[in-house]
Amino acid sequence: MISSSRAGRPRASSRETLADAACELFLERGYDATSVADITQRAGVSRSSFFNYFSSKSDVLWSGLDDRIAGAVEDLSAVPQDRQGSEVRRILTTLVADFAPDSLALAMTNASAMGLDDELVQDAALRQARLSAALRDLALRSGVTPVSADIVAATWSAAVLAAVRAWAESGAGRGTVSERFDDAVRAVDALPWRALTR
Known part of the structure; x- marks a missing residue:
């Protein structure tokens, strides 16, 4: 039987993954030197995924x-x-x-x-x-x-x-x-x- 669930990461997982990636980068580079693109690249998600969860870096x-x-x-x-x-x-x-x-x-x-x-x-x-x-x-x-x-x-x-x-x-x-x-x-x-x- 084929599952009807959607592919991809669960919403909470992507949100947590983005938060973890952001904190890692803030520690490595500092807040000002970290961009949203850096965070999404580290998390392995798209920029639009970032903005599904957050309106800004902070x-x-x-x-x-x-x-x-x-x-x-x-x-x-x-x-x-x-x-x-x-x-x-x-x-x-x-x-x-x-x-x-x-x-x-x-x-x-x-x-x-x-x-x-x-x-x-x-x-x-x-x-x-x-x-x-x-x-x-x-x-x-x-x-x-x-x-x-x-x-x-x-x-x-x-x-x-x-x-x-x-x-x-x-x-x-x-x-x-x-x-x-x-x-x-x-x-x-x-x-x-x-x-x-x-």
């Missing part, structure tokens, strides 16, 4: 987290007003759950060697802003002032990105992003808010 590193943030943004937009507190915590906890070591963790750990320091800062800010905007919208729906909404949203989105960075920098195989997020939540709770307003 998205190779962020795609896993981008998928999680997109899911969180969608979930945050659907939170009922009467359950915001518990739902926000659940959504953010889900966002950071079950992270596996990936190209982003490798890049954060080897940013200098890959020539990615500035790129990672800029890209992290974009991801934080995307999550912060969704959190701000939710906070505004609950009736808080725009200033309070900005502060709450920035704080919680920073906690998520700080957890990912702390996890990667401590060695992605050591502990979990969820554990680092719990640390970030404790840090937020322990902030000396009153001392800052005196």
Whole structure:
């Protein structure tokens, strides 16, 4: 019997292959000296295959987290007003759950060697802003002032990105992003808010 499955690599495999190839090249040549053509050649896939998965070279590193943030943004937009507190915590906890070591963790750990320091800062800010905007919208729906909404949203989105960075920098195989997020939540709770307003 002939199988009806399509020939070629499974989608996840090609995506992972591209990410692995990109990280290898970033380590060998540096980020700026690596082109999309270099990545596709190393991965053994076409340029169009690359753009089926990623919109830019830097998205190779962020795609896993981008998928999680997109899911969180969608979930945050659907939170009922009467359950915001518990739902926000659940959504953010889900966002950071079950992270596996990936190209982003490798890049954060080897940013200098890959020539990615500035790129990672800029890209992290974009991801934080995307999550912060969704959190701000939710906070505004609950009736808080725009200033309070900005502060709450920035704080919680920073906690998520700080957890990912702390996890990667401590060695992605050591502990979990969820554990680092719990640390970030404790840090937020322990902030000396009153001392800052005196």
